[in-house]
Amino acid sequence: MNHRPGRIAKQMKIHLPQDTVTDTNQREQLGDDSVIGDWQLDRSITSAGPEHSLLQFQAAPAGTPTHFDYLLHTPADPNSASALSLLQREFHISQQLSSPHLLPVLDVHLENPPYFIVTPRLPGDTLRTVLHNRGKLELYNALWLLRQAAQAVAALHARGWSTPRLHADNLQIEPDGHLTLSTVGHARRIKNEIDDEALIYADTCRLAGLFMEMTNDDLASTVGNNREFSRQISDCYVGPTSSVTTLLREMLNPSSPCDKQSVQILVERLVRLEIGFLSRPA
Template identity: 30%
Template sequence: MPFWGIRPVFLSLPALYPSGRHPLFRVAMHRPGSGSALAVARRPAVAAGPADCPGPHRAACHSPAGWRLTALIHRGAYLELFRAAPANVVGPGCHVLKRPIPRHTSAAFARAQIAREAQVAAAAAHPHLVSVLGSVGEPAGNLLPLLDGVSLRRLLEHRGAGGAAAGRPIGWALWIARQAAAALSQLHAAGWLHGQVRPQHVLVGPDGHATLIDLGQARRLNTMECSVDEWPVSSPEYAPPEAAVPRGTLSAASDTYALGVLLFELLAGRPPFQAADPKRLARAHRQELPDDLRAVRPGVSHEVSELVRRMLAKEPLRRPSDDELLRWLTELEIAELA
């Protein structure tokens, strides 16, 4: 049975911007045209019936007109995800509705995230990038395809930590990284920075197909949105060195660095830098060199170790470009399969 294997981490950024100064608050709400096959007539929402939303969440599960919400998948800080089906279709449905939690104190920020995800998905369609099929309900939520798979984070946790990844084929890790790199390349070409590349945001299907998800906090490249003073980075484990310096500026190379951290973790079973204190972790990203992968994971070639080292370069200009990274990952993946 298809399963949306994601437990998104929705950050409490509105608390950092109580006056609405966060860049996402300035996003214009995006709605598809009335000609969209998924556009829903503007009628009052109807409450889901008992079969639509069983259990303790029944009272909070309200279906938008024309749709049934059949299961609560996840409720975060200010966004919630439901499995959904058209009202005239039998079964649990093959869509996901991602929408703001009704009457939440951070509703404005949640609506801005929903709008930004729709905007970015429309600009950068790619087989390895999550798609937004339409806008549904009031306040608007994004209708997404129900993807069959689990998050890369859950796969890593299932395998265990501290070297348990040694049983994972190196070629598989390169394959996952290449698919994510292809999605990032499309995003960057469309003028967007993902900004949250980490295992929680990579969905892996049973066939190994990887999908980069969660575009709600994507930033416009070459704008003030990429200033860490204007919009701080909130995931220190995968944050590039430039995110931890005053007046730092993020670029496409920042996503490359985060993908390098992810690839290191896939191969070594742990991230390159670990610390309980965020400040100490940021200092490690800025100043310390990662371990040589060949010493951590026997069997890793010099070429794979060198690629990860380049992706984790402290200076953004020393990291591979999108084209270089895709070519390098493809060649190494083929070499591993040979």
């Protein structure tokens, strides 16, 4: 299912392992039923959500069991109000906005048990697994992924949501380098101007943290160092290392509170950097 546009990053080569089964007893927790609603289940993938309150299964429309191209998400405890709330929020946000970096919800059953939602099952693996298998990424690839994560966050902000679980376990990386924020049931509503500033700044900090996790330690340590980059504040094209770290420093260390910039501005500036860097000869 190719639901997103996008330009493949230069030299982006990520070789990912096949899906692995974890929490092998999850299927048994559902009893002997292999069909929920109009969906036939295959094998459990993992548990998810706070304290593993949700179960995820490979699934296919009933009658077509040879193509398990979907994920069915259902509460581990069918009586859990918090797990149901996660599914309801996933569905609600999916109805509010569409982004190539957020999963669409394709089917829902939330009025009475069995509660579930269905999303596409994307190829690839989490950013955490990619970093574990490959180690730190080259800067161009880290920039490519950081920009996509920022686009997902900006889409949520535009509809009044913040995402406290913006971390490597919740970001799916496809073999072509496309990034998707896997779940948004944890998102928090931005309710007022004070929340707006605090939550948006917190999400910007999380984006910087992702960049630090993806790149070399000596590069990451320079983020936020005002002295080292004081001469490069307005220069987006000095070089990839100094440019990205300078950009993040500006976002996280504004000269005055009124200078705080939105994540959408961060996206726009990352796109400028990406175009500048990827258009240069190798």
